[in-house]
Amino acid sequence: MLTVRFEKLGLLPGDLVLDAGAGFGRHAYEVARRGARIVALDYADDEVRTTRATFGAMIEEGQIASDSYVGALRGDATRLPFPDDTFDRVITSEVLEHIQNDVAAIAELARVLRPGGSFACTVPAWWPEKINWSLSDEYHAPKSVGGHVRIYSRTELVAKLRAAGLDVRGSHHAHALHSPYWWLKCAVGPRRDDHRLVNAYKRFLEWDIEKQPRSVKAVEKVLSPLMGKSLIVYAIKMPSAREDRDVKVAA
Secondary structure: OOOOOHHHHOOOOOOEEEEEOOOOOHHHHHHHHOOOEEEEEEOOHHHHHHHHHHHHHHHHOOOOOHHHEEEEEEOEOOEOOOOOOOEEEEEEEOOHHHOOOHHHHHHHHHHOEEEEEEEEEEEEOHHHHHHHHHHOOOOEOOOOOOOEOOOOOHHHHHHHHHHOOEEEEEEEEEOOOHHHHHHHHHHHOOOOOOOHHHHHHHHHHHHHHHHOOHHHHHHHHHHHHHHOOEEEEEEEEOOOHHHHHHHHHHO
């Protein structure tokens, strides 16, 4: 299940891409399938190991070219182990809401993106997330260890991206049908895995992801602007004042 729209990111074959907080690699695999070169980074060691193994299997089965996979490594988004201006594209999906110092993480993600490169960030959307927090304090930090530490409004997220030198170019919402699942889950207790209604809805979502029926996709397209679980924002890294001045002098 993809959240980022790669046509809005401007992804091209051969691009060097960082997926920061890649998890089990859903966006990273698609980047490689599209012929770009991917670095998948995550803080969780088990997820990095699984992603690394999956990339190996994909190469072995001929699903992706070997040079599309640059690496999967463990790392901290607030202290990235890359030089300035390394990547053509940077993705971070459902990550910033987990990080206490999100300003530092955004600054690092912007630092490693080259001037003119594109950035895609996804976070839980404000009002669906607000309902989750209201229904259960076990859903978020501090009760949920490693859980969400804040609820973003679009205004707050855009302001933080702009402060890091990113020029916001667009946004949209996605995954409307996932919001009711989390409302149900929070209502009965997010740690419960035995509730029949919640499990039935989960099976429906799994069926939808696997089969992708047009009728369900049409419903989700209509509902996503209203109740999409995720907010996705796209931006471009602007050149620094000095870089901009140097380009004008050279011209």
